Amino acid sequence: MGIDSTGAERAVDLLSEGFRGARVLIVGGAGGIGVEVAEQLRALGARVVSASRRGPEPDVVQAPREDGDLVAVGVDLTRPATILALAAWVEREFGGLDILVNTAGMTRSVPLRAIEQLDDDTIDEVVTSNASGVLRIIRDLTPALRRGHAPCVVNVSSVAARTGVGSNVAYVGAKAAMDAMTIALAKALAPEIRFVNVAPSALDTDFAKGRGPEFIARTIAATPLGRLATPREVANAVLAGARLLIMTTGSTIYVDGGRHL
Numbered sequence: 039m040g041i042d043s044t045g046a047e048r049a050v051d052l053l054s055e056g057f058r059g060a061r062v063l064i065v066g067g068a069g070g071i072g073v074e075v076a077e078q079l080r081a082l083g084a085r086v087v088s089a090s091r092r093g094p095e096p097d098v099v100q101a102p103r104e105d106g107d108l109v110a111v112g113v114d115l116t117r118p119a120t121i122l123a124l125a126a127w128v129e130r131e132f133g134g135l136d137i138l139v140n141t142a143g144m145t146r147s148v149p150l151r152a153i154e155q156l157d158d159d160t161i162d163e164v165v166t167s168n169a170s171g172v173l174r175i176i177r178d179l180t181p182a183l184r185r186g187h188a189p190c191v192v193n194v195s196s197v198a199a200r201t202g203v204g205s206n207v208a209y210v211g212a213k214a215a216m217d218a219m220t221i222a223l224a225k226a227l228a229p230e231i232r233f234v235n236v237a238p239s240a241l242d243t244d245f246a247k248g249r250g251p252e253f254i255a256r257t258i259a260a261t262p263l264g265r266l267a268t269p270r271e272v273a274n275a276v277l278a279g280a281r282l283l284i285m286t287t288g289s290t291i292y293v294d295g296g297r298h299l
């Protein structure tokens with residue numbers, strides 16, 4: 039590994055050296071934010087594994103590559119057995135984990151006032167994919183993280199947890215749960231493992247399809263900086279949380295142009 043996180047390094051060194059050879063798992067790595075994080079990490083010399091539902095079962099894919107080529111594996115946060123299988127695979131192939139990025143998530147649009155339309159399946163899937171599945175993956179990877187170099191977990195949350203405005207009430211609650219779990223884990227697992235949340239406002243990715251121009255105009259109007267955030271800006275915050283902000287744990291970094299204010 040290129041660097042020791044002692045607090046004495048310059049920012050430029052932390053970013054340019056801190057990811058060299060780092061073993062990184064991005065859950066949700068195939069998504070709009072995940073792809074951007076993976077690309078930047080690979081450029082900085084990390085060994086990156088991307089996991090999501092569309093990847094193959096961990097056992098049938100090749101081992102993580104030294105040359106930085108991305109490896110994709112399968113996991114479904116709503117199926118705990120697949121999380122255990124992924125953790126076992128990471129253990130076997132990497133022997134330890136330095137950085138875990140949780141950027142998987144899903145939602146469906148159900149207006150907050152139309153709470154009667156929020157069906158059980160949506161509540162369960164949204165809460166599992168954005169909160170309880172994330173907790174399971176952190177739990178199952180904690181042994182590998184404990185053996186990692188300067189281990190850090192970066193969770194991608196949402197400004198919705200702070201504003202109480204989002205695609206549906208279950209989503210808002212699930213992201214708030216993620217924020218609270220991050221605080222609890224940051225305290226409980228310090229000083230071994232750091233935890234940082236990155237909370238974007240609405241982005242132009244596949245995440246909430248069909249939002250439409252009206253939604254985008256309303257969001258921009260409610261954002262002091264007057265535009266949507268980009269996946270790259272969110273990825274930049276993920277990288278900063280993982281290797282630049284080494285005295286930060288349990289905090290949420292908003293990448294929302296001031297939308298939470």
Ligand SMILES: NC(=O)c1ccc[n+]([C@@H]2O[C@H](COP(=O)([O-])OP(=O)(O)OC[C@H]3O[C@@H](n4cnc5c(N)ncnc54)[C@H](OP(=O)(O)O)[C@@H]3O)[C@@H](O)[C@H]2O)c1
Nearest residue numbers: 066068069070071090091092114115142143240241243245
């Ligand atoms: N985009 C926004 O407007 C926005 C705003 C605030 C916060 N966020 C948060 O940012 C994160 C990433 O958003 P994004 O814009 O990159 O979304 P995206 O493009 O839709 O990507 C989401 C990723 O999550 C994976 N995923 C979904 N459900 C999963 C499950 N049950 N198990 C495993 N993987 C699952 C998807 O891959 P598969 O389909 O292959 O499983 C995909 O890789 C999410 O947590 C979201 O809540 C997004």
